[in-house]
Amino acid sequence: MSETIIEVNNLKKQFKNSLAVNNLNFKITKGTIIGLLGPNGCGKTTTIGMMLGLIKPTSGAVFINGQNIENEKNRTNILEKMNFISPYIELPKKLTVEENLKVYGRMYGINNLKEKIFNLMKELNLLDFKKRKTGELSSGQKNRVSLAKALINDPEILLLDEPTASLDPDVGDYVRTYIENFASRKGKTILLASHNMSEVERLCHEVMMMKNGKIIDKGTSSSLVSKHGRKNLEEVFLKIVRE
Amino acid sequence: MKFNRMYALSLRHLYLIKGSFPRILDLIYWPTIQIVLWGFISQFFTMHSDYYNNTIGVILSCAILYDFLFRSSISFNMLFLEEIWSRNFTNLFIAPLKVSEIITALTTTALLRTLVGIIPAILLMSPFFGVSLLQMGPPLFLLFLSLYLFGTTLGLLVTSGLLRFGPAFENTAWSSLFLLAPLGCVYYPLSILPEWLQIIAKVLPLVYIFEEARSILINNVVNYSNITSALILNLVYFISAIIIFYIAFAGARKKGTLINVGE
Incomplete structure (x- = not known):
């Protein structure tokens, strides 16, 4: 049922x-x-x-x-x-992609956070940008980072x-x-x-x-x-x- | 309350500070300028005024105490404004964060941010002007505690306004302390104020804190009744500010501003 x-x-x-x-x-x-x-x-x-x-x-x-x-x-x-994505909200631009995911991973109390972040970045083709500041990325790349953040807690x-x-x-x-x-x-x-x-x-x-x-x-x-x-x-x- | 969630919110701001040399410089720059400016003014007064004879440290110490208060309050406001400016505000409120966790995280992070700025200034006081705040002894800790509580209280009230009314309230964030400074009797005794203003000033913990600082520095007398009055008033205001923050949060949910706060 x-x-x-x-x-x-x-x-x-x-x-x-x-x-x-x-x-x-x-x-x-x-x-x-x-x-x-x-x-x-x-x-x-x-x-x-x-x-x-x-x-x-x-x-x-x-x-x-x-x-x-x-x-x-x-x-x-x-x-x-739960999690949420909207084009009207963003992640802190001055933090790197990895830092943003670490912050939200901790906020959601994720276990094995390092592994989780690595897997998400790999799936969403973000590994090359992990040390880049989020504000420096293109809108497509930012969108993928937001998606990674929204999936960090496996909602x-x-x-x-x-x-x-x-x-x-x-x-x-x-x-x-x-x-x-x-x-x-x-x-x-x-x-x-x-x-x-x-x-x-x-x-x-x-x-x-x-x-x-x-x-x-x-x-x-x-x-x-x-x-x-x-x-x-x-x-x-x-x-x-x-x- | 869960530590990991509060730590995450603090970490977000620590990353921000760590990753930007101009931000670190900005934190240290203003308190240091204050010390240098008031240090020279104090020296001038010491040389040309009987009242300030042998009391070079009074104005300088009060300036650093006031700056600590100013930085505590502004730091709290800044942490909140950073979320609005970066359009990250909604992300925080859809995360499993409790309001109490947000308040605790911002309060502790604001202290760290304040200390980054104020410690270098305090360290400069002694070699440059021969003044050490530590000469005030253990009561200094209680004065700092009182100032920190009052700074956080003001921060909570301003952020409540930001929550309720949005970024339009930002100007108040910058001006709140300037309004209270004249009544706080930072650089002059309470008796200077007209009687009717003294009545209003006595409702503020600042008067007791700075009267006490002068009492210790000028007369070498610790008046614990001033310290107690300041702490009691601070606790009352701090608890009231927390209640107001909760009310503002409820108001923001009712008004729908949590989902579209931005510049």
Whole structure:
């Protein structure tokens, strides 16, 4: 039987004058890759923020492995098994790649850290840059370092907010392939917020479409395409956004 | 609280300092300049004023004590601002760090950062101006402890503002101590202030610390009631600042600023 790893119940977030997330409900099964699609400002990042305990919901709850993230005691236990990448957050630029990974490895209490860092750097082709300052790297290299940091704790749940934004097609494809292999090899759960429809079609088992803080449709990419009578997911996205 | 998590946060800042000679220089430069400047001013006063006769160390010692306070507070603020400037802020709050661990790590790292700057300045005092802070004896440790607590308290209050209001609060980080310095009676006795200001000044631990420093240096008298008053006030303010930090953290989560703090 499929095991629910993330459960979002009646989640709502009201900022001063706007309702960012409006009564959201969904469950994510362990070992799946779920896409979260929607136009800018539809509430994707706020939803991810609440799943990470960074934003306090106005009402409702997020349960990770059956534990409410809002409970301070649960929060640290949950975060030990999660990680997050976003193009809007960076690692300290003045620290070397190796130093950054050492810092976060210790923060997550990783055993055999030296070996773990070596393996990650080898897998992500970072060994040549390990003594370089992170700020001196190209955006593609920085992206791989952020990915290494996000995988340092071998997370059960990985939240990816536009992981390939601003990357050239080659590096973007490299990252997508790596995520695909990582998820299939280790049975990890991934929530992917993206504006890249081909990326979502390629990686995700299921897609949730958000608009105005609500999930307005969900299903596999192919089921959404046929349900809306369109050629591909991008056309489905445009139809839903413009309706 | 877990040691490895606090150590990791400290390590991040130690790597930053270790990897940058200009940063180390910057830490040492200002306290040293302070000592040289106040050293010459003290010498001038000693030669031309009866009040300061035989008390060359008073102004210089108070200057270094005040600089220790200033560095403690600024160091705490800087550690926090570095996370905002480098856009690493969110990474910390999605790591399994407790707020208590963040406070402890920043407090201890700020002390290390302060000592890197202040120790060379203290060592320069004796050969250049014939003044040693150690002549104050064991109470010196209690005065430093009080100043460190107050500096950390100010750091906590400013970072609470940064958490709650974002980088726009940065200017307050730099100006907070300048506002309190006149009331702290660092270089002059409390009696210089108008009576109504004396009432406000007595609410600050600084007055007791610097009155005590002068009492030891000028009269060779240790007044433990001043030291006790300073420590009690400091503990009250320190605990209040921790509570305010927790409230600011809760406010930042409510407002959603933890996920998009940046320049």
